Amino acid sequence: MKRAERIKHILNNFDKESYRKNLIHWFKEEQRILPWRENQDPYRVWVSEIMLQQTRVDTVIPYFNHFMDKFPTPDALAQADEQEVLKAWEGLGYYSRARNLQNAVREVVSEYEGVVPADAEELGNLKGVGPYTRGAILSIAYDIPEPAVDGNVMRVLSRILRVEDDISKQSTRKLFEGLVKELISDEDPSSFNQGLMELGALVCTPKTPSCMLCPVQEHCRAFDEGVETELPVKASKKKQKKSPYLLLLVQNEKGDVLIEQRPDTGLLASLWQYPMVPLEDIGHEAVANWFYGEYGLKVEVGESVDRIKHVFSHLIWEMEVIKVTVKEGTLDHERAIFIAPEDMEDYPFPVSHQKAHPHINR
DNA sequence: CAGACGTGGTC
DNA sequence: TGACCAAGTCT
Numbered sequence: 001m002k003r004a005e006r007i008k009h010i011l012n013n014f015d016k017e018s019y020r021k022n023l024i025h026w027f028k029e030e031q032r033i034l035p036w037r038e039n040q041d042p043y044r045v046w047v048s049e050i051m052l053q054q055t056r057v058d059t060v061i062p063y064f065n066h067f068m069d070k071f072p073t074p075d076a077l078a079q080a081d082e083q084e085v086l087k088a089w090e091g092l093g094y095y096s097r098a099r100n101l102q103n104a105v106r107e108v109v110s111e112y113e114g115v116v117p118a119d120a121e122e123l124g125n126l127k128g129v130g131p132y133t134r135g136a137i138l139s140i141a142y143d144i145p146e147p148a149v150d151g152n153v154m155r156v157l158s159r160i161l162r163v164e165d166d167i168s169k170q171s172t173r174k175l176f177e178g179l180v181k182e183l184i185s186d187e188d189p190s191s192f193n194q195g196l197m198e199l200g201a202l203v204c205t206p207k208t209p210s211c212m213l214c215p216v217q218e219h220c221r222a223f224d225e226g227v228e229t230e231l232p233v234k235a236s237k238k239k240q241k242k243s244p245y246l247l248l249l250v251q252n253e254k255g256d257v258l259i260e261q262r263p264d265t266g267l268l269a270s271l272w273q274y275p276m277v278p279l280e281d282i283g284h285e286a287v288a289n290w291f292y293g294e295y296g297l298k299v300e301v302g303e304s305v306d307r308i309k310h311v312f313s314h315l316i317w318e319m320e321v322i323k324v325t326v327k328e329g330t331l332d333h334e335r336a337i338f339i340a341p342e343d344m345e346d347y348p349f350p351v352s353h354q355k356a357h358p359h360i361n362r
Numbered sequence: 363c364a365g366a367c368g369t370g371g372t373c
Numbered sequence: 374t375g376a377c378c379a380a381g382t383c384t
Contacts, residue, residue: 052380059370059379093368096383130382150380170363173381197380206378207373237377238365267367314366351369 007178010161016183019160019219024188026215027195030202032057035064040190042116042141043074043105049136050101050128054094057201063092074116077102078109086270086348095269095348100128118142131177136193145189147180149173152200153193158232159204159222167232240316246277246287247308247319247356250299252326252338257360258295259347260336267312272347274356275336276319291324296332300325305359310352321356 001009031037034057036048047067051060067088071077077085082102089098104126108116116137117123123134135148147153154167154176161179165172184192203210211223222228250258259272275295282290287301302323310317331338339347341360 049380054367054379054381055369056371056379091369093370094381096367097381100382128382132381136380148380151378152380194380201380234377239376269367310368311370312366312368 003175003178006175007182010163010179011182014161015219019216020183020185020187020192022215022219023195023199024191027191027198031194031198032202035061035068040141042118042137044068045141046116046129046133046137047101049133049140050097051092053097053133055092059092063088074105074109074114078106082270083348087346090271090348091351095271097128099269103127104129116141118144120146131173135177139184139189139193143188143190145184145186145192147177147184148193148197149176149180150197152197152204153180155206155232156196156200156204159209159228160216160220162221162225162227162231164231164233166235168235240312240314242316242318244279245317245319246279246282246284247321247353248275248277248287248291248324249305249321249356249360250275250291250297250324250326251360254338255341256338257341257344258331258336258338259344259349260333262335268350270348272349273353279320287322292329294333295336297329298327300327306356308352308355310350317352319352319356321359323359 036044038044048060048064051064051067070088071080071085080102082099085098085102086095089095107126108114112122118138120134120138123129123137124131129137132148132150135146138144138146139148151167154173157163157176157179158167163175165175167173180196199214199216203214207229209228211217211220211228214220214223217223220228222231248258258275260275262268262271262273264270275291277287277290288299291297291299302325304320304322306321308319308321310319341357344354344357
């Protein structure tokens, strides 16, 4: 069945008007007070939407407040140093979001006189603004009835309408966008979209939804048929691959510590870290030799002081922390420097690496 | 489409 | 403890 046809079929006999009114009313009464809901400033909405991607509200709140203090306008963010932006993002994860956001804001400043576009195509062409964020900005900041389909929306609507498609597939997101287009209207599209998401966050939760408190229970086909916990359908993820590393706490005679900047693309791009030895390639015995080749310094490899595990979405670093002392030589490495431990706060560092920090002696 | 891309919380 | 998750986007 074609998508348009399916949408018509799914919404057959569904009381859109009543559903819409109930949801909007509930949202206006029960919505949480959140910093990005203080006003409709498109820049604030934008920043919040980027931060909230795959990230909990409680985690985002302090980052958002700090970020808006530091970069209150598109101009301020456009002019900032990229490392400064990454530092403000430190610990939030998915760092390409920060880089893309700044690139896109610079484009808004140069191409649109600093005004966030209220146009779907212009918005969607900005780096880091995908279908969801585009719809969120259009509806929340500009009251334009566009779908903003995230995980919450797919969970809520998969239950309301009993849609059993795998929500990890892109085509399924498009199906839900088509459904939202039919459900949303000129009547407060901002509250409608936010209500869908807020309902998913507060009531229609993944594990044990509070159906008895649900403002649209009467519209819910999954509840009616007792299958709400079976939805949404989602393919299981693959297990992460483990990679063992030696994490080197290298100190020179002054007590300064060696750190290096990661490549500008890929995992943790442009962030700083302690030197790491991939154990799959090198091996404990060969570390001193390998280190001399990489950094031009003769070192004494000390003992293991800690183990740190860092879990990513797609892989796991298992790091053994080793103390290393510089004996002689001059540092010869493009992206590595010695710094005083107390200056660590100037450099954006992945959080788990900072756990090694207390083991440094001055 | 599948896989890369973070981190902290929960059961 | 492992698995899944939390307001996705890019390649």
